Amino acid sequence: xxxxxxxxxxxxxxxxxxxxxxxxxxxxxxxxxxxxxxxxxxxxxxxxxxxxxxxxxxxxxxxxxxxxxxxxxxxxxxxxxxxxxxxxxxxxxxxxxxxxxxxxxxxxxxxxxxxx
Amino acid sequence: xxxxxxxxxxxxxxxxxxxxxxxxxxxxxxxxxxxxxxxxxxxxxxxxxxxxxxxxxxxxxxxxxxxxxxxxxxxxxxxxxxxxxxxxxxxxxxxxxxxxxxxxxxxxxxxxxx
Numbered sequence: 001x002x003x004x005x006x007x008x009x010x011x012x013x014x015x016x017x018x019x020x021x022x023x024x025x026x027x028x029x030x031x032x033x034x035x036x037x038x039x040x041x042x043x044x045x046x047x048x049x050x051x052x053x054x055x056x057x058x059x060x061x062x063x064x065x066x067x068x069x070x071x072x073x074x075x076x077x078x079x080x081x082x083x084x085x086x087x088x089x090x091x092x093x094x095x096x097x098x099x100x101x102x103x104x105x106x107x108x109x110x111x112x113x114x115x116x
Numbered sequence: 117x118x119x120x121x122x123x124x125x126x127x128x129x130x131x132x133x134x135x136x137x138x139x140x141x142x143x144x145x146x147x148x149x150x151x152x153x154x155x156x157x158x159x160x161x162x163x164x165x166x167x168x169x170x171x172x173x174x175x176x177x178x179x180x181x182x183x184x185x186x187x188x189x190x191x192x193x194x195x196x197x198x199x200x201x202x203x204x205x206x207x208x209x210x211x212x213x214x215x216x217x218x219x220x221x222x223x224x225x226x227x228x229x230x
């Protein structure tokens with residue numbers, strides 16, 4: 001059971017294609033995140049949005065472009081990807097409140113991306 | 117650079133025993149530490165939070181300790197069951213406040229054998 005929905009669940013694309021990953025949260029949260037999970041590597045933070053404003057870009061290549069039109073939706077636009085970008089892309093959300101650190105992050109089940 | 121190490125890639129425990137997972141970190145002063153469970157093909161699920169000024173937290177069969185001097189957290193599952201088999205992730209958060217992104221370890225794949 002998850003209040004964070006990611007689509008599509010699987011995506012295969014060529015290096016010259018353009019595609020977008022979508023994330024939607026139904027939990028009333030105000031912060032959203034993109035993480036990348038590659039085999040044998042820890043989850044890597046990519047982007048953070050707090051109240052729709054991007055607050056962190058963790059040195060992610062420009063071929064990944066995030067968009068957060070409102071606090072419930074988050075997109076990751078992909079173009080000219082490389083084979084090493086094949087991974088599981090996870091979206092998460094949380095509720096940020098003044099003085100309350102460490103709120104749990106709620107994850108979607110991810111999009112499994114394969115670059116041919 | 118910041119580094120998080122979880123004791124082993126895989127841990128086999130007999131059903132009914134206590135499973136103990138380790139999370140060590142270097143070059144980091146976290147404000148809090150979280151543990152997540154991840155099943156194959158699914159996203160991580162939050163289990164427990166422990167803050168820097170706390171030594172121990174418990175939730176049902178789960179217990180977490182946090183030693184900021186040793187830079188280590190231990191995660192215990194007592195009376196383990198085959199359904200506890202999963203990958204367990206340690207994650208650290210900074211004191212920056214706001215929408216902290218987490219720094220994760222690689223995880224420990226726990227297998228509880230009947």
